[in-house]
Each structure stands twice: as structure tokens, then as C-alpha cells.
Amino acid sequence: MPADRLDFAADRTDRPDARQDAPARSPSERSESRGDPGLPTVADALEVASLQAGIPELLAGSVDVPVRWVHVSDSERVAALLDGGELLLTTGAGWPGDAAALGRLVDELSDAGLAGIVLELGTRFAVVPPALVAACRARDLALVTLDREVKFVAVTEEVHRRIIAGQVEALQERQRLHELFTGLSLRGAPVEIVVRETARALRAPVVLEDLAHEVVVADSFDLAEAELLADWAGRSRRLPPEWTRVPVAARGTRWGELIALPGPAHPAGPATVLEQAATALALSRLADGEDAWARLRAEGLIAALLSERYVTVADIEARLESSGFPVRGRTLYVAASTAAGTGAPGSAGSGSGPTGSAGDARVLSAVVGAERILLLSLPAGSRVPESVLESIGSGAVSDPASSAAELLAAIPVVRRLARQAEPGAVLRVAERPLARLAAELSGDHRLQEHSARLLAPLIRHDDATQGDLLRVLRAVVAHPGNRTAAAAASHLSRSVFYQRLTLIADLLGADLDDGETLSALHLALLAHGR
Known part of the structure; x- marks a missing residue:
């Protein structure tokens, strides 16, 4: 019927x-x-x-x-x-x-x-x-x-x-997304904030990559970074069908793609979310300039390294590799410079290293406070190019490292040693074993107690009189057995310099000609910093 x-x-x-x-x-x-x-x-x-x-x-x-x-x-x-x-x-x-x-x-x-x-x-x-x-x-x-x-x-x-209810919800969500990303654009929100909000909206990992498939910014959401970014360039080139991607482009120029990995269903659809975010990113790129993404990538990676914003070494290694800074099978260096205004020799993904040979070397460089930090990835067995050493000005450079873990361990040592460098001098960690020891033990309370106990009389004197005893003592340990060089490094006349030495010896109750005493004081100064 x-x-x-x-x-x-x-x-x-x-x-x-x-x-x-x-x-x-x-x-x-x-x-x-x-x-x-x-x-x-x-x-x-x-x-x-x-x-x-x-x-x-x-x-x-x-x-x-x-x-x-x-x-x-x-x-x-x-x-x-x-x-x-x-x-x-x-x-x-x-x-x-x-x-x-x-x-x-x-x-x-x-x-x-x-x-x-x-x-x-x-x-x-x-x-x-x-x-x-x-x-x-x-x-x-x-x-x-x-x-x-x-x-x-x-x-x-x-x-x-x-x-119909779903269509209404989709329209409402589109309006909310429009307001969200328009507001971020008008406020000039950083790229990493736009990517983060995109990942939060989709409840899925989101990656911004450039045309070379190198990661600029990524938000792994609830996925481990090592899992998200492993072999990123290769996976991205294979165009996985389950990924949603939209171009980041404006005025006929395409800079890269914004990619979302699979996540829960979204009322407006993942493509709509990415399109709204990509518009905000394109406006940001137009405003920030041509090298904005390379600078952002370097600053983000180095900031993560310095502040230890990563869960495992595998995570940070995946971030470096996916950003165009190869780690495996390479010789790695970290350098720190106190001359923050010195020009950086290059940046990761620039296509040419400091030697000028495309693909031979990769450099990440960023200014952090009064420091400039450089990370170098060179072919296995290579030494730091002279052009990089010249660009450092005053600072320090690490021993060669062959893994991300060794590179991470070298960072605090190099930063601490760079603060001890004289103007125009580039110190090598291999030549400063005591500085390495002080940096490696910097978190040990016993070293801090040793430093505070030995230097306390000098610190109290300098604080009370605005004196320079600590500076004079640093010159002494830097030039043991050469009082003339120590006086010159202190920027004092010989007579005034010897007066300071007598006062230091009296306050400490120590013989400044004794090698063991000088070594103990040198270690205390390294632990104290500047």
C-alpha cells in the first residue's frame, strides 16, 4: 500500500x-x-x-x-x-x-x-x-x-x-570565529597566539609551515610535540587526506599553509576555522615584514631552550628538526654574545649558512635581554666558521655536540662563560674547565653556600661603600701571577690596585698568592656571577 x-x-x-x-x-x-x-x-x-x-x-x-x-x-x-x-x-x-x-x-x-x-x-x-x-x-x-x-x-x-539546528549552530560559530580572529588581527596579536587559538577552537594540533614545509609555529594541543613534528616535512609533502590545510596568502603572494590534524567534529568545519585564522596570519605577515617568520621561528625555539619549555629532549629535537635546523648526524654548537647589537650571520631556513654555502650550515640567532644566542648546525666534524666567531664580538662558544641533549647541556655553561669574557674576546668552553664546572653545578646548594661564605665580606664592603673589591678580585683570578695585567684589567693604578689587594686579603683572611685559595675564590666568583 x-x-x-x-x-x-x-x-x-x-x-x-x-x-x-x-x-x-x-x-x-x-x-x-x-x-x-x-x-x-x-x-x-x-x-x-x-x-x-x-x-x-x-x-x-x-x-x-x-x-x-x-x-x-x-x-x-x-x-x-x-x-x-x-x-x-x-x-x-x-x-x-x-x-x-x-x-x-x-x-x-x-x-x-x-x-x-x-x-x-x-x-x-x-x-x-x-x-x-x-x-x-x-x-x-x-x-x-x-x-x-x-x-x-x-x-x-x-x-x-x-x-536546521546544526545549520544555526554553524552560523553562530562562524560569527564567533569571525569576531575572535578579527579581534586578534586588530590587536596585532602575535602569530603564536593566533595558532594557539586555532588549536583551541578545533581541539586539535595546528601547525603553521612555510613553503619549504618547515614549521614556523606549532601548537600540539594534547599531542606530544615529538609525535606531532616527527618527520614533519616528509609527512606534509605526502599530503595526508585526513589533514585539513589552507594557504596563508595575500595580494597574490603565498607564504605557507596552516594545517590542522584530525580532531573532534566542529560546528563550522575545520576548513572554516583555518580560513579565518589564515586571514589573520596573512594580515600579520603583511604588517611584520618579509623576514617575520624566520625571526619568529628563531626567537621561539631559542626562548623554549633557555626557559626549558619542553617536556622531553625528543620534543625539542623534533621542534628543531621540523623548523629546518637539523640535529641528527650533525655537529652542533651554541654561542652566546654579550654584544646584543652585533648582526646575526643568518637564520634557520635562510637557505645559506654563515659560510655562504647553501645547505652546509644552519644558524638560529635571537637576542634575549642583553644576550644574543646562536645555535649552529654544521656538517659532522666541522668547526665553527670564523665568520661566526667574528660576529660574536664578546662572548663564548661551546664544545662540539652531537645530539640535542649535549646541546642543551652546553647552553648554561656558554651563557655563564660569556659573562666572563673581556671586550672583544671569544672564550671557548674547552679552555675554561672551571667555568664549565661552575655552570654544571650551578643548581647545587653547596656551591652557592661556598660562594656566599667566601665572598660575603667583600659583598658587604662593596654594598656599604659602593666599592669595587669584587671587580678587583675577578681581575686577580683572571690573571694569576701577573699583577700588572690584573691592575690594567681593573682600570686602576698600580698603587691603588695594591691597596685593594691588601684590603681584600685582610677582609678574607686569605693569602692571595696561594694557588688553592685563588682556585677557591675563582670558583666562588663564577658561582656568584656578575
Whole structure:
């Protein structure tokens, strides 16, 4: 009795987001577009009370497919009336019974982009024809049967209510995103803030990469950085279909891409979120200049290293590698300069190292307070180029390191040693074993107690008189056995210098000509810093 469920082509209702001129998508393609904003899936539609009353049973296909509309028909010609994305409710009253005809019908429905079939048993088919199940499985088209009669009009109302509610939610979310990213743009928010807010909106990892597939900024959200960024360039070039990516471009210039890894469904869709964020990033790039991303990448990495903003060494190694600073199989150095205004020889991803040979060396450089920190990645066995040493001015350079862990361990040593360098001098850690020891033990309370105990009389005197005894003592330990050089380094006349020495010896009750005493005082000064 199919008379109450006839098709009326003239009364067809436009489906939301239906595209009359778009080619139909296969079920597998539609399942990949699970993130269609605002649309329930076949699985969501099966949860409505009116369908649950019919005791639905899934026999074939995927239910992870968006439903754009509900269509009711018993005609075998229904495929010609579909736009794609419909959930078909039918008793099959007008359907053929032979296997070949059922196979052709399923092919037509799948080619038309149908989301799924809900077949009510009892009117045309007492049991589901095996040929129908086989055909739906072959095309990965959802086939659901109902053992009890249901009101199709009630099903239509409930599912359409969900569709419309989802569309409204998607519109509201688009407006919220527009306000969020417009506000960030107007405030001139840093790139890392835009990327962070994008990851928070999607509840998924988000990466900003340049045209060389090198990471500029990444927010791993709840994923380990090592897992997110491992072999990033290679994975990105393979264009994983589950990733969502949009270009960051403006005025005909493309700088890179903003990429989101899979996450929970978003009302507006991940592409919409990324497009809004990419617009904000493009405006920021226009305002900040051509080298903005290279500078940001270097500053972000070095800041993370200095402040230890990483969970594991593997995480920071992955960040370095994915940003175009190779670590594995390379010789690594860290240098620190107290001359913050000295020009940096290069930056990671610049395409040429300080030697001028493309790809031979990579340098990260950033100014942090009054320091400039440089990280160098050179071919295995290489020494620091003279051009880099000259650019440092006054500072220090580490021993060669062969791993990220060794590089991390060298940073505090080099920074501390750089503070001891005379103007124009570049100290090497290998030549300053005592400075290395002081840096490695800097967190040990016993070293701090040693420093405070030995230097306390001099510190009290300098604080009370605005004196220079600590400075004189540093000159003495820097030039042991050479009082003339020590006096020159103190910028004092010899007579005044010797007066200071006598006062220091009296306050400390120590013999400044004794080697062990000088070593103890030298270690105390290194632990005290400047």
C-alpha cells in the first residue's frame, strides 16, 4: 500500500548546501567529509525517537556520512530526484525483486550521492533480499532495516529539526570565529597566539609551515610535540587526506599553509576555522615584514631552550628538526654574545649558512635581554666558521655536540662563560674547565653556600661603600701571577690596585698568592656571577 508515499517531483524541497551542478560523491568520499559543518550523520539520524521505535538494524555500509535532507519515496526511479546527501526512507513498494535490478538500483542511488537507505520491512519485502545487502556493501552505502512500521513524517520532522539546528549552530560559530580572529588581527596579536587559538577552537594540533614545509609555529594541543613534528616535512609533502590545510596568502603572494590534524567534529568545519585564522596570519605577515617568520621561528625555539619549555629532549629535537635546523648526524654548537647589537650571520631556513654555502650550515640567532644566542648546525666534524666567531664580538662558544641533549647541556655553561669574557674576546668552553664546572653545578646548594661564605665580606664592603673589591678580585683570578695585567684589567693604578689587594686579603683572611685559595675564590666568583 504505497499510495500515501508517492513522489511529487514538482514539490521537491531544496536541500541545505545542495549543489545542483556538483558531481556526486561516492560514500567513501562522503565519509572523508565527515566534518561537513552543521550536518548530522546517518548514525545521528538513527538516534531519533521515531526511528528507534522501528528497531533499526544496520546491515551494510558506513553510518559516518553527513545527511543533508530526508527523502521519502517507494519509486525505483528515485535516483533521478536526488541531489546528494539524502537519507532515503522507503518501504520498497515500487522496487524490483530480482537481484540484477536491485544491484542496478543501488548503483544509481550511490552514484546520485545518497547518504543511506532506511527500508521498512513488511510492505514489499518480508525479509531483506540478500542481493540488496550485497550491493550496498559493495558500494559502502548504508542500509538500515526497520522491523516495525513508523511514521515517516515524524522521522522527517525530527531529522530536519536536527539539520536546521546544526545549520544555526554553524552560523553562530562562524560569527564567533569571525569576531575572535578579527579581534586578534586588530590587536596585532602575535602569530603564536593566533595558532594557539586555532588549536583551541578545533581541539586539535595546528601547525603553521612555510613553503619549504618547515614549521614556523606549532601548537600540539594534547599531542606530544615529538609525535606531532616527527618527520614533519616528509609527512606534509605526502599530503595526508585526513589533514585539513589552507594557504596563508595575500595580494597574490603565498607564504605557507596552516594545517590542522584530525580532531573532534566542529560546528563550522575545520576548513572554516583555518580560513579565518589564515586571514589573520596573512594580515600579520603583511604588517611584520618579509623576514617575520624566520625571526619568529628563531626567537621561539631559542626562548623554549633557555626557559626549558619542553617536556622531553625528543620534543625539542623534533621542534628543531621540523623548523629546518637539523640535529641528527650533525655537529652542533651554541654561542652566546654579550654584544646584543652585533648582526646575526643568518637564520634557520635562510637557505645559506654563515659560510655562504647553501645547505652546509644552519644558524638560529635571537637576542634575549642583553644576550644574543646562536645555535649552529654544521656538517659532522666541522668547526665553527670564523665568520661566526667574528660576529660574536664578546662572548663564548661551546664544545662540539652531537645530539640535542649535549646541546642543551652546553647552553648554561656558554651563557655563564660569556659573562666572563673581556671586550672583544671569544672564550671557548674547552679552555675554561672551571667555568664549565661552575655552570654544571650551578643548581647545587653547596656551591652557592661556598660562594656566599667566601665572598660575603667583600659583598658587604662593596654594598656599604659602593666599592669595587669584587671587580678587583675577578681581575686577580683572571690573571694569576701577573699583577700588572690584573691592575690594567681593573682600570686602576698600580698603587691603588695594591691597596685593594691588601684590603681584600685582610677582609678574607686569605693569602692571595696561594694557588688553592685563588682556585677557591675563582670558583666562588663564577658561582656568584656578575
